[in-house]
Amino acid sequence: MSDIVILRTSAPALILRPWRMEDVPSLVEAHRDPVLRRWTGSAVEEHADAVRWVQAQERGWAAGERFGFAVLDPSADTSLVGNxxxxxxxxxxxxxxxxxxxxxxxxGRGVAPRALEALTSWAFDTFGTGGLERLELLHQADNAASCRVAKKSGYDFDRTLPALPPGFPREGHLHVRRGDA
Structure with a gap:
């Protein structure tokens, strides 16, 4: 699988590529952020956790059911900026x-909407002929930033979902983007 490169005239480029073991230190560093830990379901607290997390991403690729991409900023020495x-x-x-x-x-630099747009295009280009018609984006209802990212990325609000503890402890929002949009 080759990298997905986003090129835009109005914003800096991003590189999306499958996760690699070399990303483990940056992954641990990113997960030290309490805001990130609040909104994500994965617990990456130390090196061993990050190794297991990257291995899970690799298994998802191998199984063809989960495709995780490290999002890198080539203008900042290809630093990890997201997932x-x-x-x-x-x-x-x-x-x-x-x-x-x-x-x-x-x-605050538009990383999430740009990366999500690239992933969305890739998903429909790659799996649309196999029947993929819609993508769903779920987030906790009180995560206003995710609502903004969804809207910027063309994911329409569909409905509020009830809490489903332990994996989804609070009400959530479901946003949808259709392949023909």
């Missing part, structure tokens, strides 16, 4: 889910 993921991909299934996070030092 985007396409998950719950099943051949012949009409929908899949997307997710993302942005490292603290990169917030």
């Amino acid at each position: 985007v993921v396409l998950k719950d991909v099943t051949p012949g299934q009409a929908s899949a889910e997307v997710g993302y996070w942005t490292a603290a030092h990169a917030r």
Whole structure:
């Protein structure tokens, strides 16, 4: 799998590529951020946790059901600025889910919407002929930043979802983007 490169005239480029073991130190550093830990379900607190997390990303790629991308900023010595993921991909299934996070030092620079747009285009280009028609974006209802990212990325608000502890402890929002949009 080659990297996905975003080139825009109005914003700096980003590189999206599958996670690698060399990303472990940057992943641990990103997860030291309490804001990131509040909104994500993964617990990466030390080197061993990050190794397991990257290995899980690699297994998802190998199984063809979860495609996690490290988001890198080539203008900042290719530093890690975030993560985007396409998950719950099943051949012949009409929908899949997307997710993302942005490292603290990169917030407010449009990283999440640009990376999500690239992932969305890649997902429909790659899996649309196999039946993928819609992508779903879920976030906790009180995460206003994720609502803004969803809107900027063309994901329309669909409905509020009830809490489903322990994995989804609070009400959530479901946003949807269709392949023909």
